[in-house]
Amino acid sequence: MSLTFDLHRRPDPASDERRADIHADPGFGVHFTDHMVTAIWTAEGGWGHGAVRAYGPIQVMPSAAVLHYAQEIFEGLKAYRHEDGSVWSFRPEANAERMQRSARRLALPELSTEHFLGSLRALLEVDEPWVPPAGTGETSLYLRPFMYASEAFLGVRPAKEVTYCVIASPAGPYFAGGLKPVTLWLSEHYARAGAGGTGAAKCGGNYASSLAGQLEGIEHGCDQAVFLDSSTQTYIEELGGMNLFFVTRDNRLVTPELTGSILEGVTRSSILQLAKELGLDPEERRIPIEEWKDGVASGEIREIFACGTAAVVTPVGELRWEGGTAASTAGQDGGEVTHAIRRALLDIQYGRVADTHGWLTRLT
Numbered sequence: 001m002s003l004t005f006d007l008h009r010r011p012d013p014a015s016d017e018r019r020a021d022i023h024a025d026p027g028f029g030v031h032f033t034d035h036m037v038t039a040i041w042t043a044e045g046g047w048g049h050g051a052v053r054a055y056g057p058i059q060v061m062p063s064a065a066v067l068h069y070a071q072e073i074f075e076g077l078k079a080y081r082h083e084d085g086s087v088w089s090f091r092p093e094a095n096a097e098r099m100q101r102s103a104r105r106l107a108l109p110e111l112s113t114e115h116f117l118g119s120l121r122a123l124l125e126v127d128e129p130w131v132p133p134a135g136t137g138e139t140s141l142y143l144r145p146f147m148y149a150s151e152a153f154l155g156v157r158p159a160k161e162v163t164y165c166v167i168a169s170p171a172g173p174y175f176a177g178g179l180k181p182v183t184l185w186l187s188e189h190y191a192r193a194g195a196g197g198t199g200a201a202k203c204g205g206n207y208a209s210s211l212a213g214q215l216e217g218i219e220h221g222c223d224q225a226v227f228l229d230s231s232t233q234t235y236i237e238e239l240g241g242m243n244l245f246f247v248t249r250d251n252r253l254v255t256p257e258l259t260g261s262i263l264e265g266v267t268r269s270s271i272l273q274l275a276k277e278l279g280l281d282p283e284e285r286r287i288p289i290e291e292w293k294d295g296v297a298s299g300e301i302r303e304i305f306a307c308g309t310a311a312v313v314t315p316v317g318e319l320r321w322e323g324g325t326a327a328s329t330a331g332q333d334g335g336e337v338t339h340a341i342r343r344a345l346l347d348i349q350y351g352r353v354a355d356t357h358g359w360l361t362r363l364t
C-alpha cells in the first residue's frame, strides 16, 4: 500500500528574518520548523492519513497507551546543505532499517524504507529553507522521526492505532564551546539496558532508564555516564546516547561488539568502515572496564571518543567512578585520530570530498 503525505501549508510561516535569527544561533533541539509530518496506522487499515501540516501540539487521549506503557520508538538523522544548495542526508536507509528493527522489538508497525524516505522528502519539500546555509561550519537540520501507541486503551497489548511523526530542528555544533573532551561517570548502580531487553532498539524507555545514572554523573561533576553490561558489570557498553571507541598505541580502533543491549549507531558502523582508509585496524569485541583504566595508565590506549549523529565525534577525557579516576593522555584537544575521524565524516556529510561509499542520499 502506498502512503502519501498531503500538504496543508500553514498560513503563517516564520519570516525570513526570524529564520535567519534562528540559523545564526540554532542551539540544539530548541527551535522547530514550520511544518511536521504525521501519519496514522491502524490494525485494520495499515498506514494512512499521511500529511504535512503546521508544527504544533498533537492531541492524545489521557488513556493513550504510550503515556502508560511507553510503546514508542524514534530516529535521529540530519539534512546537510552542500555548497551548490542541494540538501543531502547521510545513510537515511540505515535509519529506516533501524526503525523497522526497533518497531519489531516494541511491537509497533514497520514503516517501509520508501515511506520513511518519502516522509523526510515531503517535509523538506516545504521546509527546505530551514536547512541552514552551506559554509557555516557544522550546521544542519536535525530530523526526528518517531512513532508511538496513540490508541486510547489501558489494556496491555500492542496498540491497534499508532501515530508516526517527523519534526525538524535547525542544529548548530552540538558543543557550542568548541570540541572539549567530556568527562564520563562510570554508572555502577544503574544500567540502561539488559540482556533480552530493549537496548538495541531506539526507544524512549532506554533514555528514561539512563537518566538516573546520568544524574549521578552530573552530581560528580561529569558530563555523561558510561554503562556496563548489566549481567556481569564488567564489560563496557556505551553512553546514554552515544557509542564508544578506543584508539590503541598500535593503531587499533576498538569498540564494544554488538551484544543485543548496545544500540547499533550509524556513526559507529560508518567509522568502522572508514577505519582502514585512515590506517586503523577496526576491532569489535567485549572490552572489560579494567582495560580502560589500565590502558590509559600504561599508554596502551591513546585516545577515546564517543560518537553519534548529534555530536558526530566527541573526545573523552577522564573516566570517574566512586573512588577513582582514569584520565586520557590525549590532551585538551582530544587527539589527532579523533580529529581525523571527525573530519572524515564531516567532509563526506557536507560534500567536501567524493562520496566513495555511496552514503549520501539527496533529499531536495
Ligand SMILES: *Cc1c(COP(=O)(O)O)cnc(C)c1O
Pocket (backbone or CB within 6 Å): 076, 202, 238, 239, 240, 241, 242, 243, 263, 264, 265, 266, 267, 268, 307, 308, 309, 310
Ligand atoms: C542514537 C543512539 C546512538 C548513536 O546512533 P547514531 O545512529 O550514530 O546516531 C548510540 N547509542 C544510543 C543509545 C542511541 O540511542
